[in-house]
Amino acid sequence: MNDKPSALTRRQINAIETREDILDVASKEFSEKGLAGARIDEIAEKTQTSKRMIYYHFNSKDGLYQAVLERAYDRIRTQEQAARFEDLPPDQALRAIIGHNFDYHYEHPEFVRLVMSENVLMGEHIAQIANMKSRNRPVIQSLQSILDKGVAQDIFREGIDPVDLHMTISALSFYNVSNRYTFLHNFGVDFATPASRARRRVQIIECVMAWVKKG
Amino acid sequence: MNDKPSALTRRQINAIETREDILDVASKEFSEKGLAGARIDEIAEKTQTSKRMIYYHFNSKDGLYQAVLERAYDRIRTQEQAARFEDLPPDQALRAIIGHNFDYHYEHPEFVRLVMSENVLMGEHIAQIANMKSRNRPVIQSLQSILDKGVAQDIFREGIDPVDLHMTISALSFYNVSNRYTFLHNFGVDFATPASRARRRVQIIECVMAWVKKG
């Protein structure tokens, strides 16, 4: 709308592209192999630029990892907020949110893997990213308002905490991506097939709704 | 010198002890840092024996990792089967199983972390452990029999698959340990406190029961 302030030179645009290129490649590598398993050399090779540029833009392997993590969280938050389900009837809104959450995890296994890695590292990098809590507030507020409406309409149980609800939804969605490999080997069930996905999507929605709905 | 009843020589017993010592240390290191993050030198140092013995008993870092993983799964299976809840009324039996599953995860974060690591590695090591599926059958059979009884008593819904049920229970239990660090930073909720644990335990049982029960 207003193009004045963003007077970027060709050079600056290139720099941003270089950064994004590095982040794209690093994102893939870190999510596939974890922080310790990924190799800066390999990342550099798959990039349009050089290893030196990685250090120029991100200072260290850890710095790059943190930037990758931050961007991954930015993206899921952006998606969550883009979908505005609050205006639907509470029952439908909640179903939509659960389905959306499930789909996001399903379609972004690299995000799930990054989060796993970060937890294996005991959250030492996410701890250095500021404002995470405040950036997550909208998701919780959205759930809160839906819960309130549902309670007012006497279709949802009272006393359900929106953070607990979010946790439950995420747990069920996350597991189907995070534990894909061990579950496959332990039980012979492959979460990755379209049929399995569709079936599980319904189940998770049913499970959460059964818990929230007035019995 | 060598008394009959013991079929094992002193030497063999020592060998087993050495193996267990190494596995204990390696288990801790791998679960804390993942496969790539752990260091053979560090593991050897924390052991009563030497680095040479690690290679003698396990051939390679990967071999050691796989042995650690296998032992961890053996232990959870043993625990699951030790608890015989099938004789309780189906409602109580299921509640007991969920609670037990939740507790096991809570009390064995190193197991959870190993499973995460293995999934980050795309299950390449678990894939080399034989008979996993058959070893997991009892858990599923146990759930099946409880579900059957519940359906027969008209208190559980029909058509619930025991593997899906196990998946749901595990997902909810696993997440509270696996995503402890990122959830804490994202939402300020610490899963590790006793109060949080007790509260979540009840919630998870309620959630699963709401889904299974005839409504």
Added chain:
Amino acid sequence: MNDKPSALTRRQINAIETREDILDVASKEFSEKGLAGARIDEIAEKTQTSKRMIYYHFNSKDGLYQAVLERAYDRIRTQEQAARFEDLPPDQALRAIIGHNFDYHYEHPEFVRLVMSENVLMGEHIAQIANMKSRNRPVIQSLQSILDKGVAQDIFREGIDPVDLHMTISALSFYNVSNRYTFLHNFGVDFATPASRARRRVQIIECVMAWVKKG
């Protein structure tokens, strides 16, 4: 716009100021860390200008180092010649010169450190500075004339070479600054305290005078 008396344009003055600014910072860095230990990036950062300007004015790290060295020698020579002790009685003149030399080293440890560094580098940079010998002639001539007067007055020994005398004075003054750290650790004596300085100043004067004086 451009007033006559000043032969330099504003631009040229700025250039000189930039040069001096860089030299000041580089002097500190090189004397603290040596040529190999100092970092161009760090020097640039502590400067009012940019890294590009360092290369503009001095071509290379070595060029900058050489300029720093040259300026340091210029300064000590200027100081030596500013003090005109030749008119004093030879005995007093020599004492004054020794004291002055001692004080200069004491008060300019960065000069001492640069000279040390340059000797560690086997004098490869000073070798490229022209006219050093001729610029040092006045100091020697001054000592010569004092020695001559002292001999004529029969208070100094004959046959003392002014360069040897300068060497002796410098050696004693230099060591107290150059070897400060190792001497402290080896003998527990700190050259840097005011008491230690005052005491040593007297001693050095006495030592040199004992050697020069007719005995």
Added chain:
Amino acid sequence: MNDKPSALTRRQINAIETREDILDVASKEFSEKGLAGARIDEIAEKTQTSKRMIYYHFNSKDGLYQAVLERAYDRIRTQEQAARFEDLPPDQALRAIIGHNFDYHYEHPEFVRLVMSENVLMGEHIAQIANMKSRNRPVIQSLQSILDKGVAQDIFREGIDPVDLHMTISALSFYNVSNRYTFLHNFGVDFATPASRARRRVQIIECVMAWVKKG
């Protein structure tokens, strides 16, 4: 005399030789280029072993540098104590000590250069070597006893501190090696020629003796 305790295996002897080999090469490199200027790769290349072994034995570049420094000091102390001049008449004893000190510096420029480097680094490595002060005590005690005898025989001045005396001797000996390059370029005098050495040796002895002797 007693060969029991030193039962070294061939293997251990090799290890010691490897260590010494590395120290020899590193000593040369560090003294020629300083800590920052020397390259681990280059040191390794000139060695019979590999870079890996340097880290195995010395942990880091700094660790290697410190070991080099410690050995250099050990050697000069050993030499100082091997020469037992205390039994000579005080006048001759002191002359012998000064000459010996001068010769040692002259013949071990690599020691002088290491000490210079360490002072440029502000003594951060020597500070980590224990017992330096106590190891240096014999030198001071030796000077003390000579001074005492000289005073008793009424040929030396009273009140000369042995540490000050050592400092004076060292300063004069050190400078001729340490400042060889800058002095050559500044005054055209080369300390390294045999003639220059012999001349300066006499001068330094005369200078110190003039200071110590009763006037």
Added chain:
DNA sequence: GATGAATGAGTGTTCATTCAT
């Protein structure tokens, strides 16, 4: 069987310097 010594390929990182605008 047990120990310290050894290995070589690779791992993250830094350097002085130059380019493009």
Added chain:
DNA sequence: TATGAATGAACACTCATTCAT
């Protein structure tokens, strides 16, 4: 002129693994 982006060669250091005794 002045600045941020870019470069590639080199740098200190580490890894899992094996050898020799």
